[in-house]
Amino acid sequence: MRPVKVENKQLIEGLFKVFREKGYEGASLNELAEKAGLKKASLYHRFPEGKKQIGMAVLLHSSEWLHTNLYQLLADKNIAATERLEMALSRISELYNQGKETCILRSLSMESGMQIFGEEIKGEMNRWIKYFAQLGLDFGFTEEEALKKGKESLVKVQGSLIVANAMSDTDIFVSSLAEIRELFDK
Template identity: 70%
Template sequence: MRPVKVEEKQLIEGLNRVFREKGYEGASLNELAESTGLKKASLYHRFPEGKKEIGLAVLSFSSEWLQENLYRILNDENIPVSERLEQSLSKISDLYDKGRETCILRALSMEAGMQIFGKEIKEEMNNWISNFTKLGIDFGFDKQEAEAKAKETLIKIQGSLVVSNVMSDTTIFISTLESIKNLYNN
């Protein structure tokens, strides 16, 4: 019998889904393999260092997605600044399925995950802040105010994802995205 072929994107999306639902500690290798359609041995063949390597691959994929789908828009000076904000918030809404999905950074920062992936998670959060800071500067805020708004944006997004999930109410996340528009347009 031939081994199952799984495309990289499909593989990472399955792994991402398990980590988002279970966190690093809660995700078993059986669940990770099952999510990809691979056998556990095939998963180990692709990721010889095990769960840590799988987590790093998911974080790398997420970082690439953010670069291409969010940061690129935030920094594209050919797009009017208010449209960049609008498009970026739309991409964030898509990324988190309008507030139904957990952030992979949060999921992998729980329990032992922070000790393992802390550097990568901090780097990605700093990328969010620096890219939203650039947007704030382009809106006309000074660097200090733009950075404060960028941090507030990250906190609002992350916090509203948690509250939306706990309350089973995506309107919390959606209204938070609207409040972020007001944060930059005032």
């Protein structure tokens, strides 16, 4: 067996970038292979089921990042709720490059991507809501209020990314993060 020339992290980051920029339908296997640093045959060797398997690998990578860098933080009761919120907002800003990057969930939910990845996307959005709702409970809100805040935080981030991108104005995203902070201000 030949040694792997492209490490998994580099591979996934390249694939992630193409899907983020082009969406599922717009991403060609040639572009995916090029950004991954592989020849098309090598890409198929790593992902024999093709583009759907590649998309699932990218979603799994995104889910793992969110779990490790956001959800675990939001659930960590050893850190004060206000500090967790600030750290979470900072990490969200980092993830989306201060509003310059598109969300992979949005990119993969366009056109036929939703038919293919809909359950995974819905599951990730529900996890986001769950962890932000838990944070709301830790702030002292009722279950109903906390759930509403969890949903609003998701809508504010996703909506602001779309508008910031369309308007070429990242201040929209930055303002949205400030609004999330205000949501939890009791």
